[in-house]
Amino acid sequence: MGQTITVTVNGTAHTADVEPRTLLVHFLREQLTLTGTHIGCDTSTCGCCTVHLDGEPVLSCSVLAVQADGCAVRTVEGLSEGGELHPIQQAFHENHGLQCGFCTPGMMMTALGVIEQNPQASDDEIREALEGNLCRCTGYQNIVAAVRSAADQMARS
Amino acid sequence: MIPSTLEYTKASSIDEAIAAVQAGARPLAGGQSLMPMMRLRLAAPGAVVDLGGIAELVGVCEDGDEIAVGAMTTHRAVAADPLIGEHCRVVAQAASGVGSLVIRGRGTIGGSLAHADPHGDLPAAILAVGGAVIARGPGGERRIEIGDLITSYLTTSLADDEIITQVRLPKGNGRSAYAKFHRRAIDWSIVGVGVAIGADGVRAAATGVADRPVRLAGFEAAINGGASAEEAARAAGEGIDPTADLDGSTEYKRHLAGVLAAQAHQAAQG
Ligand SMILES: Cc1cc2nc3c(=O)[nH]c(=O)nc-3n(C[C@H](O)[C@H](O)[C@H](O)COP(=O)(O)OP(=O)(O)OC[C@H]3O[C@@H](n4cnc5c(N)ncnc54)[C@H](O)[C@@H]3O)c2cc1C
Ligand code: FES
Ligand code: FES
Numbered sequence: 001m002g003q004t005i006t007v008t009v010n011g012t013a014h015t016a017d018v019e020p021r022t023l024l025v026h027f028l029r030e031q032l033t034l035t036g037t038h039i040g041c042d043t044s045t046c047g048c049c050t051v052h053l054d055g056e057p058v059l060s061c062s063v064l065a066v067q068a069d070g071c072a073v074r075t076v077e078g079l080s081e082g083g084e085l086h087p088i089q090q091a092f093h094e095n096h097g098l099q100c101g102f103c104t105p106g107m108m109m110t111a112l113g114v115i116e117q118n119p120q121a122s123d124d125e126i127r128e129a130l131e132g133n134l135c136r137c138t139g140y141q142n143i144v145a146a147v148r149s150a151a152d153q154m155a156r157s
Numbered sequence: 158m159i160p161s162t163l164e165y166t167k168a169s170s171i172d173e174a175i176a177a178v179q180a181g182a183r184p185l186a187g188g189q190s191l192m193p194m195m196r197l198r199l200a201a202p203g204a205v206v207d208l209g210g211i212a213e214l215v216g217v218c219e220d221g222d223e224i225a226v227g228a229m230t231t232h233r234a235v236a237a238d239p240l241i242g243e244h245c246r247v248v249a250q251a252a253s254g255v256g257s258l259v260i261r262g263r264g265t266i267g268g269s270l271a272h273a274d275p276h277g278d279l280p281a282a283i284l285a286v287g288g289a290v291i292a293r294g295p296g297g298e299r300r301i302e303i304g305d306l307i308t309s310y311l312t313t314s315l316a317d318d319e320i321i322t323q324v325r326l327p328k329g330n331g332r333s334a335y336a337k338f339h340r341r342a343i344d345w346s347i348v349g350v351g352v353a354i355g356a357d358g359v360r361a362a363a364t365g366v367a368d369r370p371v372r373l374a375g376f377e378a379a380i381n382g383g384a385s386a387e388e389a390a391r392a393a394g395e396g397i398d399p400t401a402d403l404d405g406s407t408e409y410k411r412h413l414a415g416v417l418a419a420q421a422h423q424a425a426q427g
Contacts, residue, residue, distance in 0.1 A: 003165065020165035023196075042158055044193045045343060050259060057259045062192040066165045067207060110259060131342035132257020 005069035009034065010078030018065045024058075025049045027065035028075060036076040036105050040134070047133030050106040050113075051075045057113035059132075076105035079112075087157070088112050088150040097146030099137035107133050111147040119155050123148060160195035164204040168211055171293060171322060177206035179295055179318040184208055186229060186268035189260050214267070214322060217241060226324040228267025228290075232279075233258070235266055245326045247333035247351040247425070251282035254335070257343055267321040273307045273369070276345040278337060280307055280370040284362035285351030286330040294319035307369040330355055334424035336417040347404045348413040352421035361418050366399040366410055373397070376418045386422050390415035 002017040009032060016031055028034045028051070037060060040048035049061045052074040079086035085093065088108050098104045107130065114121055114129040121129070126147045127140075135143060166182065168174035178184060183202035185191055186209075194200040208214060214229035217238045224240050235241055236253035255261055255269070255278055269279040270290060280303065289302045294316055306313050315321070330353040337349035348365040350373065358381040361373040375395030379388055394411030401407045 019162070021160040021163050021195075023159070023192075026159065042193065042196050044189065044260070047257070047259065056262055058263060059189075059259060061196070062188045062263070064165060064188075064192075067167075067188075067209070114258070128342075129258045132259050134343075 003066050003069075005066055007065070007068045007070075008072045010074060020064060020066050022065040023061055024051070024053075024063040024065045024068050024073070025060035027068075028060060028073070034075050034077050038102055038105055040102065040106075045132075045134070046103070046106070047110060047130075048103055048106040050109040050133070052109060052113060055116075057110050074109075076108060079108065086112075087153045088115070088147070091146040091150035091153065092143075095142050095146035095149055097138065097143045103133060103135040103137075107135065107143055111143075111150065115147070115151045115154055119151065121151060126151070158196050158198060160192075161198060161201040163195075163202055165207065166204070167207040167209065171211060171213065171320070174206050174208055174211060174320055175293060175295060175318065177204070178320060180204070182206040184271070184320050186271075187231065187264040189256065189264035190268065190272045190274065208267075208320070219328075220325075222328055224326040224328065226266055226326060228321045228323060229265050230267075232256075232261035232264050232266070232269075236261065241326065243331055244328040245286050245288075245330045245333065245353075247282045247285050247330065247335045247353055247421075248279070248288075248326060250335040251278040251337075251349070251351060254278060254337055254346075254349075266324050270303070270306060270324065271313060271315065271321055273309075273311050273313050274345070275310050275368055276347075276349075276365045277370075278335065278346055278349050278364060281349055281362045281364035282335050282351040283324065283326065284370045284372065285335075285353045285360050286333060286355075287327055287353075287360065289325045290321045291323040291325065292316075292319040293322045298322070300325070303370070304372075309368045332425050334421045336421040336424065338413055338417060348399075348410055348417060350414060350417040350421050352418060352425045354422075354425050359422065361393070361421070363397070363414050363418070365404075366397045366414055371397060373414060373418055376415065380422065386419040389422070390419040393418045 006015045038048040040046035182204035185205040214227045232252040333353035337346040375392035379392040393415035399410035
């Protein structure tokens with residue numbers, strides 16, 4: 001039996017019929033075809049699926065779509081505006097903060113959550129905040145450098 | 158994977174939640190353990206009732222000699238709470254080490270206790286201070302001491318139609334600390350130990366060494382009898398028989414319990 005929900009995703013309200021068992025990540029990827037949010041595990045361990053739910057970073061694989069009814073969701077697709085990269089995207093690009101890119105949407109959404117809540121975050125705080133986001137490629141150094149640079153850039157602007 | 162078919166309701170009061178649980182629904186708190194279990198089909202509830210809309214289940218306040226913590230208070234809020242930090246630092250420290258920042262923003266103290274994972278950090282920390290929960294069901298409320306709540310792997314003494322509404326933490330445990338060992342930041346504790354120096358002596362409780370959190374009687378007896386922390390650490394393995402697995406042998410885990418108890422005891426004094 002379906003349940004009707006309305007979720008505002010990246011500023012656009014979507015009303016849809018979902019089965020209660022649908023995970024938020026499946027709703028985003030399959031019903032809204034926003035495939036930027038990735039799925040990397042079955043155990044809520046990898047962080048690839050991180051999105052913002054009413055401004056808070058959450059693992060969209062650990063939230064039911066029906067729980068997001070009436071909420072605002074921001075995904076990686078909502079970062080750039082008018083063709084301009086968001087500072088966090090620009091910083092990942094400039095600092096070579098990605099290789100295969102699989103972890104990148106989750107990394108950026110977690111990092112952005114940290115920067116928004118703690119604009120003065122130290123490198124140690126950035127590392128700690130990213131503890132739930134696994135990357136199999138980069139070795140993390142360039143990711144931390146990218147987040148550092150985005151935080152500084154966002155503090156200036 | 159996709160969870161199996163279920164019905165979803167969101168309760169707006171404790172009574173509504175209890176009615177749903179009585180009708181067979183499983184409580185859904187932060188979902189940080191239940192959702193992965195549902196994805197793996199280790200759990201397949203036919204219905205869940207979301208406790209996320211019940212305001213009175215969230216928050217921390219003083220109540221006589223105890224701190225009352227709403228069951229739906231998140232790990233992040235527990236870790237940062239000044240009252241818990243002052244009176245039960247070990248609990249705040251355990252909460253600050255759970256999973257990752259994002260997981261701590263959703264996972265709850267009540268969910269951790271009800272889930273009763275044998276590697277959970279909160280149960281051991283709360284056992285170290287001698288805490289309890291308030292459970293409410295159709296017949297009313299009762300108090301369950303932590304030592305009586307968790308009875309085995311993922312098993313509690315809660316009745317099927319009861320939910321945890323509050324966690325009670327006794328004051329006077331400011332001198333306390335939590336130490337855990339794990340390989341990666343996101344991993345669960347292989348072993349974790351909470352130590353509290355209270356008015357009636359030192360209490361130590363460990364996770365990861367049995368099917369439930371347990372007091373480290375050997376360590377407690379030694380340290381309360383005047384032994385050095387090093388001597389007491391050697392006694393920490395008495396009476397515990399951790400299961401050997403990929404994380405390590407029984408002897409290794411006994412040793413780890415002693416090392417962590419001594420570390421937590423040292424940190425508790427500062
Ligand atoms: C990658 C990862 C790493 C983790 N690492 C750690 C760690 O290091 N240490 C640690 O301790 N935990 C860890 N956790 C577990 C996590 O912290 C959960 O928060 C916790 O185990 C369950 O809390 P929850 O609020 O998410 O409960 P849920 O997942 O919503 O529920 C868990 C269980 O408790 C029941 N329940 C929930 N609330 C109540 C209630 N009020 N009354 C009765 N029953 C209730 C549910 O029905 C369910 O059976 C980790 C989780 C993940 C995904
Ligand atoms: S898909 Fe791995 S944490 Fe959500
Ligand atoms: S860039 Fe490949 S997993 Fe991170």
